[in-house]
Amino acid sequence: MRMRRWLTGMLAGALALPAWAAQDMATMNNVSRAWDRYAALSSQDNAEATDLLATSSQDHFAFLRDLALYASPGQLRRLPSLDRVLVYLLRATQADEALQAMDGRAVAAMCFTRGWIGVEPASEEAPILALSNVTVVGDEAVGEIGSPTETQFQFGPILAREDGRWRYRYESMVLDASTLMDQSFRQAGIGDVQAMEISISTMLEAEAPALATLDRAPLDDAAIRTRLNEDWPDYMHSYRLRVQAMRQKAADGDLLAQFGVGSLLYSGAMPQLAPKDEAEGLAWLEKASEGGHAQAAWVASNAIPQRGKFSEASLVRALPHLQRAAAHGREPMALLGMANYYFEGVAGLPRDCRQAADWATRAEEAGAKQARNERVWIWATCPVAGQRDPAKALELAQFMIRRKDELDWHELDTVASALAANRDFEQAVQFQLLALEKLAADTEPTEDKRAGTKKRMTARLSRYRNGNDYVLDYRAIDEIRAGRM
Numbered sequence: 001m002r003m004r005r006w007l008t009g010m011l012a013g014a015l016a017l018p019a020w021a022a023q024d025m026a027t028m029n030n031v032s033r034a035w036d037r038y039a040a041l042s043s044q045d046n047a048e049a050t051d052l053l054a055t056s057s058q059d060h061f062a063f064l065r066d067l068a069l070y071a072s073p074g075q076l077r078r079l080p081s082l083d084r085v086l087v088y089l090l091r092a093t094q095a096d097e098a099l100q101a102m103d104g105r106a107v108a109a110m111c112f113t114r115g116w117i118g119v120e121p122a123s124e125e126a127p128i129l130a131l132s133n134v135t136v137v138g139d140e141a142v143g144e145i146g147s148p149t150e151t152q153f154q155f156g157p158i159l160a161r162e163d164g165r166w167r168y169r170y171e172s173m174v175l176d177a178s179t180l181m182d183q184s185f186r187q188a189g190i191g192d193v194q195a196m197e198i199s200i201s202t203m204l205e206a207e208a209p210a211l212a213t214l215d216r217a218p219l220d221d222a223a224i225r226t227r228l229n230e231d232w233p234d235y236m237h238s239y240r241l242r243v244q245a246m247r248q249k250a251a252d253g254d255l256l257a258q259f260g261v262g263s264l265l266y267s268g269a270m271p272q273l274a275p276k277d278e279a280e281g282l283a284w285l286e287k288a289s290e291g292g293h294a295q296a297a298w299v300a301s302n303a304i305p306q307r308g309k310f311s312e313a314s315l316v317r318a319l320p321h322l323q324r325a326a327a328h329g330r331e332p333m334a335l336l337g338m339a340n341y342y343f344e345g346v347a348g349l350p351r352d353c354r355q356a357a358d359w360a361t362r363a364e365e366a367g368a369k370q371a372r373n374e375r376v377w378i379w380a381t382c383p384v385a386g387q388r389d390p391a392k393a394l395e396l397a398q399f400m401i402r403r404k405d406e407l408d409w410h411e412l413d414t415v416a417s418a419l420a421a422n423r424d425f426e427q428a429v430q431f432q433l434l435a436l437e438k439l440a441a442d443t444e445p446t447e448d449k450r451a452g453t454k455k456r457m458t459a460r461l462s463r464y465r466n467g468n469d470y471v472l473d474y475r476a477i478d479e480i481r482a483g484r485m
Contacts (some may be wrong), residue, residue: 028134031141031159034166035131042118043128047109049118054160057170061111062104063231065090069099070224073215080178080235085199088214089116092200096218108170116203117170131156135245141166142245148256151295155242172238236272243273250284258288259296266303278307289321294328297321301337310480315347326359332368335359339371343378344477353382372399373411380418381472388471390421404431409438413457420460420469428464432457452484 034052041049050058064083067075068090076084090099090107102110111117122128131143132154145156158172185195193211200208208214243264249257262284263269268276282303288296301322308314319341325334339359345351357378364371379393397418400411407415412435420428436457445453460470479485 024136027136031134031136031143031166032131034159035143035157035168038168039119039128039130042112043121045113045115045118047113049112050105050109052167053108054167054169055162056160057168058104058108060104060171060233061107063228063233065099065102065104065107066224066228068094069096069219070217070221071228072217072225075225075228076215080174081181082174082178085196085203086111086116088196088200089203091214091218092204092209135248137241137244137248140241142242153256153260158238158241171233171235175235175238240273253291255288255291255293255296258284258291259293262288262296263299282307286321289324292324294325294330297328298325298331298334301325301334310477312346315341319347329366332363332366332371335363335366336368336371336374339363339374339378344475346477351384353378353384353387372396373414376400376418377414380414380421381470383472390418393418394422409435409442412438413460416464417460417470420464423469425464425467429461432461432464436461448483449485452479
């Protein structure tokens with residue numbers, strides 16, 4: 001397990017991007033050639049790879065040198081795993097005086113020649129790591145190490161333009177490689193201390209000193225330790241640059257980039273990379289949806305009504321996105337969403353139980369477990385004249401009845417409605433009592449929502465006891481708008 005192996009398997013990243021925006025092909029080729037040269041030299045443990053490092057990277061190795069000389073155990077534990085191992089290796093192999101005499105360039109050259117860093121050589125199983133594409137952002141370039149998947153973009157190294165030449169920013173991949181290291185050891189059930197000792201021993205091809213020994217700084221200088229805190233690397237820079245690259249691609253019409261930017265901004269999931277901005281995020285999601293991105297369509301169809309407090313106007317705006325998501329067929333809940341729109345008769349659609357049931361059937365076939373409950377409810381309680389079908393409701397409910405003890409309160413309520421629709425009021429009462437009992441034990445709904453639901457369910461129970469079935473007499477959307485559901 002050489003250190004470079006961690007640099008070969010790059011973390012795909014949380015943000016997804018597809019094909020490239022139009023850029024200066026000559027510049028992109030120059031970036032790729034610079035990386036290819038670095039990859040070739042570093043894979044051969046050639047110190048000349050040092051010449052292809054950016055100035056920031058040489059400064060980074062000087063920082064690692066100072067950590068090796070002065071850092072406290074607490075400072076070492078702050079480091080990403082890859083840098084932490086390098087610091088331990090420097091402590092394990094270098095005399096203090098020799099290390100003090102090295103500048104950052106010398107430290108990097110030694111790491112290359114010892115095979116501690118660099119790209120894995122080509123093998124029969126895999127060629128040497130190359131860039132599949134490049135996005136230039138000012139004087140920096142974000143490399144990609146493979147075609148994007150359906151959901152992710154495979155970000156790779158970052159290169160910087162200095163004096164007209166492109167040079168690799170080694171520190172840009174430290175977090176990625178460290179994440180892969182950490183994941184591998186966690187999956188193997190190996191703790192932090194053992195993981196560090198295994199990594200060091202493997203690199204040294206010998207038994208490593210105890211980590212407790214390597215944790216002790218060779219030199220004690222409180223002022224330098226304070227300066228190390230002040231000079232701490234900005235490891236997140238590469239991630240922020242990737243977001244900039246994604247924004248650039250989004251502006252150039254890249255659908256996956258538009259989805260990535262939209263999701264990031266709307267959710268606010270990574271405020272350190274992009275502050276939350278629901279309005280801008282939703283605009284990007286809608287743009288991606290309009291371009292045909294299925295997941296963006298589904299997210300937009302949910303986000304728009306929520307932001308619009310489920311007003312009719314918000315549902316009208318959301319409907320085209322929901323229709324696109326449903327047409328793709330990949331998201332079962334989008335199919336169920338279409339069933340709800342027809343059953344409620346919203347966004348300009350007619351209230352149509354047959355259409356609603358058809359969409360719910362497709363949703364169940366696509367894997368939406370709650371779709372069976374919706375199908376039974378639609379047929380049992382349909383308020384549209386001539387469209388109610390109690391027999392079909394009871395037929396579909398048999399599967400639920402056989403699983404009586406596993407049903408939630410709303411499913412029990414649905415079964416009761418199907419039984420009452422078929423004049424089996426005795427069983428309908430039993431199921432409705434169970435539904436009310438389970439509702440009382442459910443702590444998820446707020447008190448107000450539970451009270452409204454209980455009132456409706458109790459009214460249905462009274463009808464069943466009096467020998468009357470139930471036809472839907474409200475719209476769920478109205479209850480949601482009123483805050484009762």
